[in-house]
Amino acid sequence: MIQDTKIDHILKDAADGRPITKAEAVQLLALPENSQDAALLRATATMVSRRRFANSGLLLGQIGVDMAPCDGDCAFCFFGKSHTSVEPTLLGADEIVSRCERFADGGAEGVFLMTMHRFGFEWFRDLCAELHRRIPAHLEILANVGDISPAQLGELKDAGVSGAYHVCRIREGIDSCMTPADRWATIERILEAGLSWYNMCEPLGPEHTPEELVEQMWLGVDLPCTQHGVMQRFPVPGSPLYHHGQVSLSRLGQVAAVVALATVGKAGS
């Protein structure tokens, strides 16, 4: 039997199609992750999502095409220039095509091409144009790049890019060298360019409070994202946030459940 009837009501309403409010999301995120209420939250979100998406999923791949010590210098990331040992490397077009073909063979419908925060724009644009000619036509080309201008987004679209992953991360500007304002501006430009916007609540760690998670995830509730979800942070040895460790799968599922119930009725996500 569920003890907290307030939680029960929130979940019943969400199951009936009413998206949860910010205040309700905070309450749900504050539940102990291994409580009965948290289990019911995850089960409700699973049921809502399976019903909404006809028990189906979408496979998307990602390829790191450009690796180097990154100026973004995020305190959680393997590539942060203050703590990485990575050597600058660009992946060749033939290798990227071959990986795209393997993704397509495995059932993927799109592939993100990831660069560092600063990257060679012309190189990336020309790479996208080449892939557009060479990879299976149904495989969408999606950009996961740094903050760029409206003109550059237009050029990527012309080169065959159909969407972009871009996030104003949890503790952006505190755990990274970028500002929330710059990240938001790029997200607005992505939408204005007519590209699909892919979003996440990330990089989730054990130290993040319900309130800050809700503030971060609500950008994807307020703006029309094509994808919302959650991604946990993996502790990178030598990085400043390593000591925090990582969240449990129960907590990850709890945050995913809150995203699912906050985006009930939205067109994409």
Ligand code: SF4
């Ligand atoms: S901007 Fe991206 S690649 Fe660069 S350090 Fe931050 S998370 Fe890593």
